[in-house]
Amino acid sequence: MVDEVILLGYWPSTFGVRTRIALEEKDIKFDYREQDLFNKSSLLLEMNPVHKKIPVLIHNGKPVCESLIQVEYIDETWPGKIPLLPSDPYQRAQAKFWGDFIDKMVPGLVRLMWGAKGEEQEAGKKEFIEMLKTVESELGDKTYFGGEAFGYVDIALIGYYCWFDAFEKYGNFSIEAQCPKIIAWAKSCIKRDSVAKSLPDSEKVTELVPELKKKMGIE
Amino acid sequence: MVDEVILLGYWPSTFGVRTRIALEEKDIKFDYREQDLFNKSSLLLEMNPVHKKIPVLIHNGKPVCESLIQVEYIDETWPGKIPLLPSDPYQRAQAKFWGDFIDKMVPGLVRLMWGAKGEEQEAGKKEFIEMLKTVESELGDKTYFGGEAFGYVDIALIGYYCWFDAFEKYGNFSIEAQCPKIIAWAKSCIKRDSVAKSLPDSEKVTELVPELKKKMGIE
Known part of the structure:
Protein backbone atom coordinates (compact mmCIF):
# COMPACT_ATOMS: atom_id res chain seq x y z
CA MET A 1 0.00 0.00 0.00
CA VAL A 2 1.25 3.48 -0.81
CA ASP A 3 1.13 5.70 2.25
CA GLU A 4 -1.32 8.56 2.08
CA VAL A 5 0.05 11.43 4.15
CA ILE A 6 -1.88 14.68 4.56
CA LEU A 7 -0.76 17.61 6.69
CA LEU A 8 -3.28 20.20 7.82
CA GLY A 9 -1.39 23.40 8.54
CA TYR A 10 -1.38 27.17 8.62
CA TRP A 11 1.67 28.66 6.89
CA PRO A 12 3.12 30.88 9.69
CA SER A 13 2.63 28.27 12.43
CA THR A 14 5.80 27.55 14.40
CA PHE A 15 4.36 24.12 15.17
CA GLY A 16 3.31 23.12 11.66
CA VAL A 17 6.84 23.87 10.47
CA ARG A 18 8.18 21.15 12.77
CA THR A 19 6.07 18.46 11.17
CA ARG A 20 6.91 19.62 7.65
CA ILE A 21 10.64 19.48 8.42
CA ALA A 22 10.35 15.99 9.92
CA LEU A 23 8.50 14.74 6.83
CA GLU A 24 11.08 16.38 4.53
CA GLU A 25 13.96 14.86 6.52
CA LYS A 26 12.40 11.43 6.02
CA ASP A 27 11.72 12.19 2.35
CA ILE A 28 8.01 11.44 2.76
CA LYS A 29 5.70 12.87 0.12
CA PHE A 30 2.72 14.61 1.66
CA ASP A 31 -0.31 16.59 0.63
CA TYR A 32 -0.19 19.92 2.48
CA ARG A 33 -3.58 21.51 3.05
CA GLU A 34 -3.61 25.09 4.25
CA GLN A 35 -6.29 25.78 6.89
CA ASP A 36 -8.22 28.93 7.69
CA LEU A 37 -8.04 29.08 11.49
CA PHE A 38 -10.74 31.74 11.61
CA ASN A 39 -13.13 29.50 9.69
CA LYS A 40 -12.20 25.94 10.51
CA SER A 41 -12.83 23.21 7.96
CA SER A 42 -14.95 20.18 8.75
CA LEU A 43 -11.86 18.05 8.07
CA LEU A 44 -9.88 19.86 10.77
CA LEU A 45 -12.73 19.62 13.27
CA GLU A 46 -13.18 15.93 12.50
CA MET A 47 -9.47 15.11 12.68
CA ASN A 48 -8.66 17.09 15.85
CA PRO A 49 -11.98 17.28 17.71
CA VAL A 50 -10.28 17.82 21.08
CA HIS A 51 -8.07 20.84 20.37
CA LYS A 52 -9.38 21.87 16.92
CA LYS A 53 -5.84 23.05 16.14
CA ILE A 54 -3.26 22.57 13.46
CA PRO A 55 -0.97 20.85 12.66
CA VAL A 56 -2.77 17.56 12.10
CA LEU A 57 -0.90 14.76 10.41
CA ILE A 58 -3.26 12.32 8.73
CA HIS A 59 -1.59 9.03 7.86
CA ASN A 60 -3.73 6.60 5.90
CA GLY A 61 -6.85 8.32 7.21
CA LYS A 62 -5.82 8.33 10.87
CA PRO A 63 -4.98 11.62 12.62
CA VAL A 64 -1.98 12.33 14.84
CA CYS A 65 -2.13 15.63 16.76
CA GLU A 66 0.44 17.81 18.57
CA SER A 67 3.57 18.68 16.63
CA LEU A 68 6.24 17.02 18.80
CA ILE A 69 4.16 13.85 19.03
CA GLN A 70 3.95 13.97 15.23
CA VAL A 71 7.74 14.26 14.97
CA GLU A 72 8.14 11.19 17.19
CA TYR A 73 5.46 9.34 15.22
CA ILE A 74 7.21 10.15 11.94
CA ASP A 75 10.50 8.91 13.40
CA GLU A 76 8.95 5.65 14.62
CA THR A 77 6.89 5.05 11.47
CA SER A 87 18.03 5.30 20.06
CA ASP A 88 19.51 5.35 23.59
CA PRO A 89 16.70 5.77 26.19
CA TYR A 90 18.66 8.30 28.24
CA GLN A 91 19.52 10.45 25.24
CA ARG A 92 15.89 10.18 24.06
CA ALA A 93 14.66 11.36 27.46
CA GLN A 94 17.05 14.33 27.31
CA ALA A 95 15.84 15.27 23.81
CA LYS A 96 12.21 15.07 24.98
CA PHE A 97 13.06 17.20 28.02
CA TRP A 98 14.38 19.97 25.75
CA GLY A 99 11.45 19.62 23.35
CA ASP A 100 9.11 20.08 26.29
CA PHE A 101 11.16 23.04 27.56
CA ILE A 102 10.95 24.71 24.13
CA ASP A 103 7.15 24.23 24.17
CA LYS A 104 7.09 25.91 27.59
CA MET A 105 8.47 29.09 25.95
CA VAL A 106 5.04 29.72 24.40
CA PRO A 107 3.31 31.54 27.32
CA GLY A 108 6.13 34.11 27.50
CA LEU A 109 5.98 34.60 23.74
CA VAL A 110 2.22 35.02 23.85
CA ARG A 111 2.62 37.82 26.39
CA LEU A 112 5.36 39.39 24.29
CA MET A 113 3.35 39.30 21.05
CA TRP A 114 -0.36 39.12 21.72
CA GLY A 115 -2.30 41.56 23.80
CA ALA A 116 -0.12 42.16 26.82
CA LYS A 117 1.13 45.72 27.29
CA GLY A 118 3.72 47.49 29.41
CA GLU A 119 5.05 45.51 32.33
CA GLU A 120 3.31 42.28 31.34
CA GLN A 121 4.78 42.44 27.85
CA GLU A 122 8.22 43.19 29.32
CA ALA A 123 7.86 40.19 31.65
CA GLY A 124 6.97 37.99 28.66
CA LYS A 125 10.04 39.23 26.79
CA LYS A 126 12.27 38.67 29.79
CA GLU A 127 10.93 35.14 30.25
CA PHE A 128 11.54 34.36 26.57
CA ILE A 129 15.11 35.70 26.66
CA GLU A 130 15.93 33.79 29.86
CA MET A 131 14.54 30.56 28.45
CA LEU A 132 16.35 31.05 25.14
CA LYS A 133 19.60 31.57 27.07
CA THR A 134 18.97 28.30 28.92
CA VAL A 135 18.45 26.58 25.57
CA GLU A 136 21.61 28.25 24.27
CA SER A 137 23.67 26.88 27.16
CA GLU A 138 22.35 23.40 26.35
CA LEU A 139 23.45 23.93 22.72
CA GLY A 140 26.91 25.14 23.77
CA ASP A 141 29.40 24.91 20.93
CA LYS A 142 27.73 22.01 19.16
CA THR A 143 26.54 22.31 15.55
CA TYR A 144 23.12 20.90 16.42
CA PHE A 145 21.55 20.03 19.77
CA GLY A 146 22.38 16.37 19.17
CA GLY A 147 25.99 17.16 18.19
CA GLU A 148 26.68 16.60 14.50
CA ALA A 149 23.23 15.09 13.88
CA PHE A 150 20.24 17.34 13.15
CA GLY A 151 17.16 16.07 14.98
CA TYR A 152 14.21 16.42 17.32
CA VAL A 153 15.38 19.37 19.48
CA ASP A 154 16.56 21.34 16.43
CA ILE A 155 13.17 20.73 14.83
CA ALA A 156 11.37 21.83 18.00
CA LEU A 157 13.23 25.16 18.17
CA ILE A 158 13.71 26.11 14.52
CA GLY A 159 9.95 26.51 14.14
CA TYR A 160 10.24 29.73 16.16
CA TYR A 161 13.01 31.14 13.95
CA CYS A 162 10.74 32.63 11.27
CA TRP A 163 9.14 34.62 14.10
CA PHE A 164 12.41 36.01 15.50
CA ASP A 165 12.16 39.24 13.44
CA ALA A 166 8.61 39.77 14.68
CA PHE A 167 9.64 39.11 18.30
CA GLU A 168 12.47 41.65 17.92
CA LYS A 169 10.25 44.25 16.29
CA TYR A 170 7.43 43.98 18.82
CA GLY A 171 9.76 43.44 21.80
CA ASN A 172 12.28 46.06 20.69
CA PHE A 173 15.38 43.96 21.33
CA SER A 174 18.01 41.96 19.48
CA ILE A 175 18.02 38.18 19.85
CA GLU A 176 21.50 37.98 18.33
CA ALA A 177 22.88 40.35 20.97
CA GLN A 178 21.39 38.13 23.69
CA CYS A 179 21.93 34.68 22.18
CA PRO A 180 24.54 34.77 19.39
CA LYS A 181 25.03 31.00 19.37
CA ILE A 182 21.32 30.43 18.73
CA ILE A 183 21.50 32.67 15.66
CA ALA A 184 24.61 30.83 14.39
CA TRP A 185 22.83 27.50 14.98
CA ALA A 186 19.70 28.73 13.11
CA LYS A 187 21.88 29.77 10.17
CA SER A 188 23.28 26.23 10.02
CA CYS A 189 19.79 24.77 10.19
CA ILE A 190 18.45 26.82 7.28
CA LYS A 191 21.20 25.42 5.05
CA ARG A 192 19.39 22.09 5.21
CA ASP A 193 16.92 21.48 2.38
CA SER A 194 14.26 20.23 4.81
CA VAL A 195 14.35 23.51 6.76
CA ALA A 196 14.79 25.83 3.77
CA LYS A 197 11.75 24.24 2.07
CA SER A 198 9.56 24.38 5.18
CA LEU A 199 10.36 27.58 7.05
CA PRO A 200 8.06 30.51 6.22
CA ASP A 201 9.57 33.83 5.15
CA SER A 202 10.34 35.99 8.23
CA GLU A 203 9.36 39.19 6.47
CA LYS A 204 5.93 37.84 5.53
CA VAL A 205 5.42 36.61 9.10
CA THR A 206 6.27 40.05 10.51
CA GLU A 207 3.96 41.74 8.01
CA LEU A 208 1.14 39.40 9.03
CA VAL A 209 1.20 40.40 12.71
CA PRO A 210 -1.05 43.51 12.46
CA GLU A 211 -3.59 41.52 10.41
CA LEU A 212 -3.57 38.68 12.96
CA LYS A 213 -4.00 41.13 15.85
CA LYS A 214 -6.97 42.63 14.05
CA LYS A 215 -8.54 39.21 13.42
CA MET A 216 -8.02 38.28 17.06
CA GLY A 217 -9.64 41.54 18.16
CA ILE A 218 -6.42 42.86 19.74
CA GLU A 219 -5.81 46.63 19.27
CA MET B 1 26.17 -3.75 37.35
CA VAL B 2 23.26 -3.41 39.74
CA ASP B 3 21.08 -0.44 38.78
CA GLU B 4 21.05 2.39 41.28
CA VAL B 5 17.68 4.09 41.08
CA ILE B 6 16.85 7.12 43.22
CA LEU B 7 13.61 9.07 43.08
CA LEU B 8 13.44 12.59 44.44
CA GLY B 9 9.83 13.32 45.30
CA TYR B 10 7.37 15.14 47.50
CA TRP B 11 4.69 12.86 48.91
CA PRO B 12 1.47 14.63 47.74
CA SER B 13 2.79 15.36 44.23
CA THR B 14 0.47 14.15 41.49
CA PHE B 15 3.52 13.93 39.23
CA GLY B 16 5.83 12.02 41.54
CA VAL B 17 3.13 9.38 41.97
CA ARG B 18 3.31 8.61 38.25
CA THR B 19 6.99 7.74 38.40
CA ARG B 20 6.56 5.63 41.54
CA ILE B 21 3.77 3.64 39.90
CA ALA B 22 5.83 3.07 36.74
CA LEU B 23 8.78 1.81 38.80
CA GLU B 24 6.48 -0.45 40.84
CA GLU B 25 4.86 -1.84 37.68
CA LYS B 26 8.33 -2.75 36.41
CA ASP B 27 9.28 -4.16 39.81
CA ILE B 28 12.33 -1.87 40.05
CA LYS B 29 13.76 -1.29 43.50
CA PHE B 30 14.36 2.39 44.16
CA ASP B 31 15.52 4.65 46.92
CA TYR B 32 12.80 7.26 47.49
CA ARG B 33 14.06 10.54 48.90
CA GLU B 34 11.45 12.98 50.16
CA GLN B 35 12.25 16.60 49.28
CA ASP B 36 11.38 19.83 51.07
CA LEU B 37 10.16 22.06 48.25
CA PHE B 38 10.33 25.12 50.45
CA ASN B 39 14.00 24.47 51.20
CA LYS B 40 15.42 22.66 48.18
CA SER B 41 18.31 20.26 48.65
CA SER B 42 21.58 20.67 46.80
CA LEU B 43 20.92 17.26 45.22
CA LEU B 44 17.61 18.46 43.75
CA LEU B 45 19.17 21.70 42.47
CA GLU B 46 22.06 19.77 40.95
CA MET B 47 19.89 17.10 39.35
CA ASN B 48 17.20 19.42 37.94
CA PRO B 49 18.98 22.77 37.51
CA VAL B 50 16.52 23.94 34.84
CA HIS B 51 13.18 23.53 36.60
CA LYS B 52 14.36 22.76 40.17
CA LYS B 53 11.26 20.59 40.54
CA ILE B 54 10.42 17.08 41.59
CA PRO B 55 10.10 14.31 40.57
CA VAL B 56 13.65 13.59 39.49
CA LEU B 57 14.56 10.03 38.59
CA ILE B 58 18.28 9.40 39.03
CA HIS B 59 19.42 6.24 37.27
CA ASN B 60 23.05 5.30 37.87
CA GLY B 61 23.84 8.90 38.71
CA LYS B 62 22.11 10.45 35.68
CA PRO B 63 18.93 12.52 36.11
CA VAL B 64 15.74 12.25 34.08
CA CYS B 65 13.23 15.06 34.64
CA GLU B 66 9.50 15.52 33.89
CA SER B 67 7.20 12.73 35.07
CA LEU B 68 5.79 11.54 31.74
CA ILE B 69 9.27 11.53 30.21
CA GLN B 70 10.33 9.43 33.21
CA VAL B 71 7.50 6.96 32.59
CA GLU B 72 8.61 6.59 28.96
CA TYR B 73 12.23 6.27 30.04
CA ILE B 74 11.33 3.55 32.53
CA ASP B 75 9.39 1.72 29.84
CA GLU B 76 12.27 1.92 27.36
CA THR B 77 14.97 1.06 29.92
CA SER B 87 4.55 -0.85 20.64
CA ASP B 88 2.53 0.34 17.63
CA PRO B 89 3.59 3.92 16.66
CA TYR B 90 0.01 5.07 16.09
CA GLN B 91 -1.20 3.74 19.43
CA ARG B 92 1.89 5.23 21.13
CA ALA B 93 1.11 8.63 19.59
CA GLN B 94 -2.47 8.40 20.86
CA ALA B 95 -1.30 7.53 24.37
CA LYS B 96 1.13 10.47 24.33
CA PHE B 97 -1.66 12.75 23.08
CA TRP B 98 -3.77 11.86 26.11
CA GLY B 99 -0.82 12.13 28.49
CA ASP B 100 -0.21 15.62 27.16
CA PHE B 101 -3.94 16.45 27.43
CA ILE B 102 -3.95 15.33 31.08
CA ASP B 103 -0.93 17.57 31.76
CA LYS B 104 -2.87 20.45 30.21
CA MET B 105 -5.47 20.11 32.99
CA VAL B 106 -3.01 21.69 35.44
CA PRO B 107 -3.70 25.42 34.77
CA GLY B 108 -7.44 24.93 35.43
CA LEU B 109 -6.66 23.00 38.60
CA VAL B 110 -4.25 25.69 39.76
CA ARG B 111 -7.01 28.28 39.41
CA LEU B 112 -9.44 25.99 41.21
CA MET B 113 -7.11 25.30 44.13
CA TRP B 114 -4.48 27.99 44.50
CA GLY B 115 -5.24 31.62 44.89
CA ALA B 116 -7.98 32.34 42.39
CA LYS B 117 -11.27 33.52 43.83
CA GLY B 118 -14.85 33.96 42.65
CA GLU B 119 -15.30 33.90 38.89
CA GLU B 120 -11.72 32.90 38.15
CA GLN B 121 -11.94 29.93 40.50
CA GLU B 122 -15.28 28.95 38.95
CA ALA B 123 -13.69 29.16 35.48
CA GLY B 124 -10.86 26.89 36.65
CA LYS B 125 -13.37 24.39 38.01
CA LYS B 126 -15.41 24.47 34.80
CA GLU B 127 -12.29 23.95 32.70
CA PHE B 128 -11.23 20.98 34.86
CA ILE B 129 -14.69 19.37 34.66
CA GLU B 130 -14.88 19.85 30.88
CA MET B 131 -11.43 18.37 30.38
CA LEU B 132 -12.17 15.46 32.70
CA LYS B 133 -15.35 14.77 30.70
CA THR B 134 -13.28 14.73 27.51
CA VAL B 135 -10.90 12.24 29.14
CA GLU B 136 -13.91 10.21 30.29
CA SER B 137 -15.27 9.97 26.76
CA GLU B 138 -11.86 8.69 25.63
CA LEU B 139 -12.04 6.05 28.38
CA GLY B 140 -15.57 5.04 27.43
CA ASP B 141 -16.46 1.60 28.75
CA LYS B 142 -12.91 0.25 28.80
CA THR B 143 -11.33 -1.00 32.03
CA TYR B 144 -8.20 1.05 31.42
CA PHE B 145 -7.37 3.65 28.78
CA GLY B 146 -5.46 1.03 26.82
CA GLY B 147 -8.31 -1.51 27.09
CA GLU B 148 -7.47 -4.42 29.36
CA ALA B 149 -3.87 -3.29 29.83
CA PHE B 150 -2.98 -0.74 32.51
CA GLY B 151 -0.43 1.74 31.19
CA TYR B 152 0.85 5.22 30.40
CA VAL B 153 -2.46 7.15 30.23
CA ASP B 154 -3.78 5.50 33.40
CA ILE B 155 -0.54 6.43 35.15
CA ALA B 156 -0.79 10.01 33.88
CA LEU B 157 -4.32 10.49 35.25
CA ILE B 158 -4.31 8.44 38.45
CA GLY B 159 -1.77 10.84 39.98
CA TYR B 160 -4.59 13.38 40.31
CA TYR B 161 -6.90 10.94 42.08
CA CYS B 162 -5.54 11.49 45.59
CA TRP B 163 -6.41 15.18 45.08
CA PHE B 164 -10.02 14.56 43.99
CA ASP B 165 -11.39 15.01 47.55
CA ALA B 166 -9.51 18.30 47.87
CA PHE B 167 -10.77 19.49 44.45
CA GLU B 168 -14.33 18.64 45.53
CA LYS B 169 -14.00 20.32 48.91
CA TYR B 170 -12.46 23.54 47.57
CA GLY B 171 -14.55 23.58 44.37
CA ASN B 172 -17.78 22.51 46.13
CA PHE B 173 -18.81 19.90 43.55
CA SER B 174 -18.92 16.13 43.08
CA ILE B 175 -16.58 14.57 40.52
CA GLU B 176 -18.55 11.32 40.65
CA ALA B 177 -21.77 13.14 39.70
CA GLN B 178 -19.98 14.68 36.70
CA CYS B 179 -17.74 11.79 35.64
CA PRO B 180 -18.94 8.48 37.13
CA LYS B 181 -16.85 6.37 34.75
CA ILE B 182 -13.66 8.10 35.86
CA ILE B 183 -14.42 7.21 39.47
CA ALA B 184 -15.14 3.57 38.52
CA TRP B 185 -11.87 3.50 36.55
CA ALA B 186 -9.93 4.95 39.51
CA LYS B 187 -11.39 2.29 41.79
CA SER B 188 -10.08 -0.38 39.40
CA CYS B 189 -6.67 1.28 39.34
CA ILE B 190 -6.27 1.37 43.11
CA LYS B 191 -6.76 -2.40 43.23
CA ARG B 192 -3.35 -2.71 41.59
CA ASP B 193 -0.45 -3.10 44.00
CA SER B 194 1.63 -0.52 42.12
CA VAL B 195 -1.06 2.14 42.59
CA ALA B 196 -2.08 1.16 46.13
CA LYS B 197 1.57 1.34 47.26
CA SER B 198 2.23 4.69 45.57
CA LEU B 199 -0.89 6.82 45.86
CA PRO B 200 -0.93 9.19 48.86
CA ASP B 201 -3.87 9.15 51.25
CA SER B 202 -6.62 11.52 50.02
CA GLU B 203 -7.53 12.62 53.51
CA LYS B 204 -3.94 13.63 54.32
CA VAL B 205 -3.72 15.51 51.01
CA THR B 206 -6.92 17.43 51.78
CA GLU B 207 -5.70 18.21 55.30
CA LEU B 208 -2.43 19.54 53.87
CA VAL B 209 -4.08 22.19 51.66
CA PRO B 210 -4.42 24.97 54.30
CA GLU B 211 -0.78 24.44 55.33
CA LEU B 212 0.38 24.61 51.70
CA LYS B 213 -1.65 27.77 51.09
CA LYS B 214 -0.01 29.34 54.13
CA LYS B 215 3.47 28.34 52.96
CA MET B 216 2.75 29.74 49.49
CA GLY B 217 1.52 32.98 51.05
CA ILE B 218 -2.05 32.48 49.81
CA GLU B 219 -4.80 33.59 52.24
Missing part, protein backbone atom coordinates in the same frame (compact mmCIF):
# COMPACT_ATOMS: atom_id res chain seq x y z
CA TRP A 78 9.75 5.64 9.03
CA PRO A 79 12.76 4.58 11.10
CA GLY A 80 14.91 3.54 8.13
CA LYS A 81 15.89 7.04 7.08
CA ILE A 82 17.89 9.56 9.14
CA PRO A 83 16.86 9.10 12.81
CA LEU A 84 15.36 12.20 14.44
CA LEU A 85 15.60 10.93 18.02
CA PRO A 86 18.55 9.04 19.50
CA TRP B 78 13.19 -1.98 31.36
CA PRO B 79 11.16 -3.17 28.37
CA GLY B 80 11.08 -6.83 29.42
CA LYS B 81 8.38 -6.44 32.04
CA ILE B 82 4.78 -5.29 31.47
CA PRO B 83 4.85 -2.64 28.70
CA LEU B 84 3.49 0.76 29.74
CA LEU B 85 3.21 2.14 26.21
CA PRO B 86 1.92 0.23 23.18
